[in-house]
Amino acid sequence: MPANRMSIRFKIRRQDAPGSPSYWQEFAIPYAPDHNVISALMVVQNNPVTTDGQRVAPVVWDRNCMEEVCGSCAMLINGVPRPSCSALIDSLTQPIVLEPLPKFPVVRDLLVDRSRIDEGLRRVRAWIEIDGAWDTHEGAPRISPIEWSANYLYSRCMSCGCCLSACPQFGPHSAFIGPAALAQVRLMNAHPTGRYDQAERLHAIMGDGGISDCGNAQNCVRVCPKAIPLTTAIGELGRQTTVQAVKDLFGG
Amino acid sequence: MKTTPTAIVIGGGLAGLWATLRIADAGFPVQLFSLFEVKRSHSVCAQGGINAVLDTKGQRDSIHQHIVDTLKGGEYLANQPPVKSMCEAAPGLIHTFERMGVTFSRTSEGLLDQRLFGGVKNKRTCFAGASSGQQLLYGVDQQVRRLESLGQVVKFEWWEFLSLLKDADGVCRGILAMDLKSLEIRAFPADVVVIATGGFGQIYAPKTTTSSHCTGAAASRCYQQGAWFANAEFFQFHPTAMIGRDKNRLMSEAARGEGGRIWTPRDPRDARAPNAIPEAERFYFLEEFFPAYGNTVSRDEASRAIWHVTREMGLGIQGTDRVYLDLTHLDRAFVSGRLGAILDIYRKFAGTDPLAAPMEIFPAAHYPMGGLWVDFERDADGGMRPDSPRNQATNLPGLYACGECDYAYHGANRLGANSLLSASFSGRVAGESVVSYLKGLDHRRTPLDQAGVAFEIARQQRLNQDLMRSNGPENPYQLHQALGALMTTRVGVVRVNSELATALDELRELERRAASVALGDSSAWTNQTLVFARQLQDMIRLAMVVAKSALERDECRGAHHKPAFKIPLPEGKFAGDPEFEDYRARWRANNDRWLKTTIAEFSAEGPRIHDEEIDLSIYPPTEPRDYR
Ligand SMILES: Cc1cc2nc3c(=O)[nH]c(=O)nc-3n(C[C@H](O)[C@H](O)[C@H](O)COP(=O)(O)OP(=O)(O)OC[C@H]3O[C@@H](n4cnc5c(N)ncnc54)[C@H](O)[C@@H]3O)c2cc1C
Ligand code: SF4
Ligand code: SF4
Ligand code: FES
Numbered sequence: 001m002p003a004n005r006m007s008i009r010f011k012i013r014r015q016d017a018p019g020s021p022s023y024w025q026e027f028a029i030p031y032a033p034d035h036n037v038i039s040a041l042m043v044v045q046n047n048p049v050t051t052d053g054q055r056v057a058p059v060v061w062d063r064n065c066m067e068e069v070c071g072s073c074a075m076l077i078n079g080v081p082r083p084s085c086s087a088l089i090d091s092l093t094q095p096i097v098l099e100p101l102p103k104f105p106v107v108r109d110l111l112v113d114r115s116r117i118d119e120g121l122r123r124v125r126a127w128i129e130i131d132g133a134w135d136t137h138e139g140a141p142r143i144s145p146i147e148w149s150a151n152y153l154y155s156r157c158m159s160c161g162c163c164l165s166a167c168p169q170f171g172p173h174s175a176f177i178g179p180a181a182l183a184q185v186r187l188m189n190a191h192p193t194g195r196y197d198q199a200e201r202l203h204a205i206m207g208d209g210g211i212s213d214c215g216n217a218q219n220c221v222r223v224c225p226k227a228i229p230l231t232t233a234i235g236e237l238g239r240q241t242t243v244q245a246v247k248d249l250f251g252g
Numbered sequence: 253m254k255t256t257p258t259a260i261v262i263g264g265g266l267a268g269l270w271a272t273l274r275i276a277d278a279g280f281p282v283q284l285f286s287l288f289e290v291k292r293s294h295s296v297c298a299q300g301g302i303n304a305v306l307d308t309k310g311q312r313d314s315i316h317q318h319i320v321d322t323l324k325g326g327e328y329l330a331n332q333p334p335v336k337s338m339c340e341a342a343p344g345l346i347h348t349f350e351r352m353g354v355t356f357s358r359t360s361e362g363l364l365d366q367r368l369f370g371g372v373k374n375k376r377t378c379f380a381g382a383s384s385g386q387q388l389l390y391g392v393d394q395q396v397r398r399l400e401s402l403g404q405v406v407k408f409e410w411w412e413f414l415s416l417l418k419d420a421d422g423v424c425r426g427i428l429a430m431d432l433k434s435l436e437i438r439a440f441p442a443d444v445v446v447i448a449t450g451g452f453g454q455i456y457a458p459k460t461t462t463s464s465h466c467t468g469a470a471a472s473r474c475y476q477q478g479a480w481f482a483n484a485e486f487f488q489f490h491p492t493a494m495i496g497r498d499k500n501r502l503m504s505e506a507a508r509g510e511g512g513r514i515w516t517p518r519d520p521r522d523a524r525a526p527n528a529i530p531e532a533e534r535f536y537f538l539e540e541f542f543p544a545y546g547n548t549v550s551r552d553e554a555s556r557a558i559w560h561v562t563r564e565m566g567l568g569i570q571g572t573d574r575v576y577l578d579l580t581h582l583d584r585a586f587v588s589g590r591l592g593a594i595l596d597i598y599r600k601f602a603g604t605d606p607l608a609a610p611m612e613i614f615p616a617a618h619y620p621m622g623g624l625w626v627d628f629e630r631d632a633d634g635g636m637r638p639d640s641p642r643n644q645a646t647n648l649p650g651l652y653a654c655g656e657c658d659y660a661y662h663g664a665n666r667l668g669a670n671s672l673l674s675a676s677f678s679g680r681v682a683g684e685s686v687v688s689y690l691k692g693l694d695h696r697r698t699p700l701d702q703a704g705v706a707f708e709i710a711r712q713q714r715l716n717q718d719l720m721r722s723n724g725p726e727n728p729y730q731l732h733q734a735l736g737a738l739m740t741t742r743v744g745v746v747r748v749n750s751e752l753a754t755a756l757d758e759l760r761e762l763e764r765r766a767a768s769v770a771l772g773d774s775s776a777w778t779n780q781t782l783v784f785a786r787q788l789q790d791m792i793r794l795a796m797v798v799a800k801s802a803l804e805r806d807e808c809r810g811a812h813h814k815p816a817f818k819i820p821l822p823e824g825k826f827a828g829d830p831e832f833e834d835y836r837a838r839w840r841a842n843n844d845r846w847l848k849t850t851i852a853e854f855s856a857e858g859p860r861i862h863d864e865e866i867d868l869s870i871y872p873p874t875e876p877r878d879y880r
Contacts, residue, residue, distance in 0.1 A: 070297075122401050
C-alpha cells in the first residue's frame, strides 16, 4: 500500500530522441483510488509540471485498447515489464518508477521501437499457407476441444514484448529471435494444415539466433501478462527440431 | 510504358486487412497505412463474436432470418441489398478465417461452436474464447505478413493519413501522410485509395468503450474534402460499461442475462457501502419501469432508463453518473462458471471483486452506425452485384470506404456480433471492387499536377508549424474532455432539439478554441501533442455532423431517441381497434417522412444535410414492431 494517500507520485525516465541521454523527472497528481498507470499519465499530460514546479513537455508513450489486448502500452513499471493499462496504482509502491521497455530502441520517453517483433514473425513464417482469401466451398479440418484449448493459449500473444525484454538472451547484443516468435511456431505447427509447412518453420529457428540460443532462464513465462506457456512451447519445439534434424540428415 | 496500377489502404483493422488481401491476391501492389502496428488495431477489443448462419444447433436457423433480424434491428434504415449479400457471405467468410488458422471455439465433435448473442433467437455467433476480435484480426494480419514477405504489400506503420490527393478531374489519386516519428509529410501517389480507419467513439470520451485511437479524424478529413457522411446521428450506447477514467470498459449483456440486477440507492446522499443498504432503500428501476422484462430489457431501453434515473431524476450513486450492476445475490459458483471473463475484466481493471460488492456502471458510446456514405450496385437476385466497382465506393471517384468507418450495414441500430462481420465483409468487397476499378482504368489518365501536390504538402506543413508556434490559452487534452462531456450530455442517449442546437453552438466555440492551443512541446520529433491537436480539430468537425444530423431528424428510430417525437403504442389496443389503426397510420406517415438516409456534406458554414431514399426491395416495413 502506498504510504501517501493524498497523491500519486511518478518517477519517469525520459529521453528526447534515439541516442540522446536519458534523464529523470518526477510528477505528482492528486490521489484517486481508481487510477491505473495510463489514466494517471493522462492526468499528467493535462498539465505537465514536475514536482519541482518546472513546466515540461508532455510524456510520450503508447496505448490503444486499455483492455490489455492490443499490447501497445508495455513499459517497465517499478522494474517489471508489463502493460501499463492494467497496472492499478493501488497495487504499486510509490514513487512509481516508469522506464521504457528494455532491449528495444527508445524512440522518445516511454515509446520504443518494437519492429523486431514483426521481423521475427516474418522470419519464422508465422502464418498458414492458404491458397488465397477466397471461399473454397470446403469446410476446414476439425480440431478437438483439447487441441483447441492448448492452441488458444498461444493465439493470445499480443506482441507486447514483455517476455523479450525480460529474456537475458534477447537484445541488441544478440540475434536471438526470442520466446514470442518461437511460441507462434508452436501454434502454427499444431494447425492441421499449418503442419504442411512445419519443416520450413523449424529450419527458420534451427540456425543462428534460433531456439538453441534459449538458456532456459524462464524469465519470459514469469512476465507474460497473458500467461502464455512459453517454456512449454520451447520444450515442444526442442523435440520437433531434433526430429527435424534427424529427418534432414537421412532425407526423411 | 504501361505500369501496374497501385492501391493505398488506410487502416489495418479487420476491414483494411481484408481489403489489402483481396487487392494483393489479384496482383496489384498495396501500400498499407496505420497509426501503429496493424495488429494493435481496435478490432482486437471485440470479445463476443461474429455472426454467421451455420445452422449447426438444430434450430433451423436460416440466412433469411439473419437478413430479417439485421434489417429489423436497424429499423429498416439500411439499404437492403448489401445486408442480404453480407448475410449470405458470412458462412464462407468464417470458413476462410478457419483456414487462416483462427482459433474458433469448438464443439465436442471438433466443429465450430456457436452461441446465442445480441438479442436474436438462434445460436448464430462464432467465437474464439473471450477474444474473438483479436483472433480474427490476427488471422488476416498473418496473411498480410505472408503477402508482405512476397513483396505484394508494403506496410507504413506509424504513419498518419492527412489528406487525399485529387487530380484535375476530382479523382482520388493518392494521399498525403505524416511519419509519426520524424513528422515528415510525404505524398504517396496511387491509383485508388481505400479508407478503413474505424469508428469515432472518442468524441464521447471518456464515456466510450472504444480504443484511444478511435477518433474518426481520418474519416472527418475525407468528409472535409467532399466525401459524404451518412446517418451520423445513429450511435449505439452500451448500457453497462464499467466506469474508468481512461475509458469505460464493456461489461457484456450476459451479466444482466444471467440474473444481474441494476439499482441505485433511493437517496442519492446515501454514502453507505452498497451491501449495507437494505433492500427497501434500493431502487431497482429497470424492474419497476419494465415489469415484464425487468433487467433484461434491450440495450437501448436500459441505457435510456439509466440516463433518466441519473441525469433527470438525479438518483445516480451519490449524485454521480453511476449505478450498480449487482451479482452478489447470485450463487458464486454459478456466476463464476457463466461470467468468468467479465468477472476477470472487472477484477483486473477495478481492483475489486464483483462477487463481493456490486459493480459500478454507466452507458457508454460503443458503436457508430453512421459513417462515410458508400454506394452499391444491385443485381438480379436482389443482392450486391459481385465485383461491381460501385460497391463500397464513396461519392469521390477513386475513394472506397469499408469497416466501421462506412455507414452501410446496420441501419439505425446494430445487432451484437454483426460488426466484426460487416468489417470483414465490407473489407473484402471493397478489395474486390477496387480490383475491378483498377482493371477498368484508362492508362492515359492525366498525371497528378505536381505543383498542386507541392502546394498541399506546404499547406500541411504550415498547419504543423502554426500549431507548434501557437501560444494560446488552451490545452488539447483538456479540450478533448470538454468535447466528450458536451457530446455525452447534449448529443447522447436521449436527445432534445434545444440541447442539440446548443451543442452546435458549443462545438463552434470549441472549434475556435482548438485553434488557439499551446502544445507545450516544441520538439519536431515524435510530438504526440501536435498529432493529437490536429486530430482534435477533425473530431470536433465530425461531432458537428453528429449533432446536426441528430437535430434534423425529428423522430425516434433505433439508437436515435427524441422523446418529443415518440409515437406511443396505444396500451391494451390491438389490430382492428381504432386506436391501434390510428397508431398504424401515424407510424406509416412517419416512415414516409423519415425513413431516409441522412447525408451530410461539408461546407465552411457547417454540415449541409440532405436525404436519400432507401432500397427496401427485400423486406419492406409493412407492420410496426410490436413486442407485446
Ligand atoms: C469493446 C468493444 C467490443 C466489441 N465487441 C464486438 C463483438 O463482440 N462483435 C462484433 O461484431 N463487434 C464488436 N465490436 C465492434 C468491432 O470490434 C468493430 O466495429 C470492428 O472491429 C472495426 O474494425 P475496423 O477494421 O473497421 O476498424 P479498426 O479495427 O478500428 O481499425 C482502424 C485502423 O485504422 C487505422 N487508422 C485510423 N486513423 C488513421 C489515420 N489517420 N492514418 C492511418 N491509419 C489510421 C488504425 O491504425 C487502425 O489500423 C466491439 C467494439 C468494442 C468497442
Ligand atoms: S526461457 Fe529462453 S526465451 Fe525464456 S527468458 Fe529464458 S532464455 Fe529467454
Ligand atoms: S508471449 Fe506474452 S509477453 Fe511475450 S509478446 Fe506475447 S503476450 Fe507479450
Ligand atoms: S493499451 Fe492495449 S494492452 Fe494496454
